[in-house]
Amino acid sequence: MEAPKVELCENPRQNASLLSVLTFWWTKDMFRKGSTRTLGLSDLYTPLEADRSDTLGDGLEKHWKQQLQTHPKQPSKSVKPSLVKAIFRTFWRELMLLSTVTLFGEIILRIAQPILLGRLLLYFRRQTDMTHEEALYYAIGMIAAKAASVILDNQYSVIAFLTGVRSRIAVCSLMYRKALRLSRNALSDTSPGKVVNLMSNDVNRFDILSYLL
Numbered sequence: 001m002e003a004p005k006v007e008l009c010e011n012p013r014q015n016a017s018l019l020s021v022l023t024f025w026w027t028k029d030m031f032r033k034g035s036t037r038t039l040g041l042s043d044l045y046t047p048l049e050a051d052r053s054d055t056l057g058d059g060l061e062k063h064w065k066q067q068l069q070t071h072p073k074q075p076s077k078s079v080k081p082s083l084v085k086a087i088f089r090t091f092w093r094e095l096m097l098l099s100t101v102t103l104f105g106e107i108i109l110r111i112a113q114p115i116l117l118g119r120l121l122l123y124f125r126r127q128t129d130m131t132h133e134e135a136l137y138y139a140i141g142m143i144a145a146k147a148a149s150v151i152l153d154n155q156y157s158v159i160a161f162l163t164g165v166r167s168r169i170a171v172c173s174l175m176y177r178k179a180l181r182l183s184r185n186a187l188s189d190t191s192p193g194k195v196v197n198l199m200s201n202d203v204n205r206f207d208i209l210s211y212l213l
Contacts, residue, residue, distance in 0.1 A: 007042065008042070008044050009045050013045070023151075030043070050166075053169050053172070056090075056170035057173025057177065059090045059170065060086060060087065060090045060170035060171065060173070060174055061177070062090075063086040064081070068081050094159060094163040095163065097159060101155060104152065105149055109148055113142060113146060113149070120135055120139055123138075164208055167206045168204065168206035172203055175195070175198065175203075
C-alpha cells in the first residue's frame with residue numbers, strides 16, 4: 001500500500017531577495033503558522049533544486065569517479081581515493097563562501113569595532129577638536145559594524161550547517177545507489193543493520209564537516 005502523497009508548499013527561499021535572505025524574513029510565514037497551530041507535513045516547503053538528493057548525489061558521484069580514475073585501486077599505490085577531496089570539490093563554492101564570510105567578519109568587522117569606539121571616546125575628552133557630526137558618524141559606524149557582524153555570524157552558522165547536511169545527503173545517496181548495485185553474494189555478506197547504522201549514525205558526522213574544513 002502506497003503512502004498518500006502530500007502536497008508541499010512552494011519554497012519562499014527560491015525567490016527571496018538578498019535582504020530577505022540576510023534577515024531570514026522569508027521564514028515569517030512558517031513562524032506565523034506555528035504560532036497559531038501545530039505544523040503538519042502539508043506546511044513543509046518543497047526542497048530547493050540544490051538540496052535534492054538526486055542533484056547532490058550526482059555531483060558527489062561525479063567527483064568520486066574522478067578520484068577513482070586518478071587513484072586506481074592498486075596495492076602498490078600508497079595514495080587512495082579520498083572521499084573528503086570529492087566532497088570538497090563538490091561543495092567548494094559553499095566552503096569558499098564560508099571562508100570569505102569568516103575573513104571579512106574576523107579581520108575587518110572585528111577590528112573596526114574597537115577602532116571606531118576609540119575614535120568615539122575621543123569626543124568626550126575635555127580638549128578635543130572632534131565635532132558632534134564626526135562623533136555621530138563614528139557611532140553610526142559602530143552600530144553598522146555590530147549589525148553586520150551579527151548578520152554574518154548567523155549566515156555563517158546557517159551556511160555551514162546547510163553544507164554539512166548537503167554532504168550527508170550526498171553520501172547517503174551514494175550509499176543507496178551502491179546498495180542497489182550489489183550482487184546477491186555481496187548482499188548476503190552485508191547485514192541490514194550495518195547499512196542502517198552507517199546511514200543513521202556514522203553519516204551524521206558529516207553535519208559538522210564544514211566546520212572542520
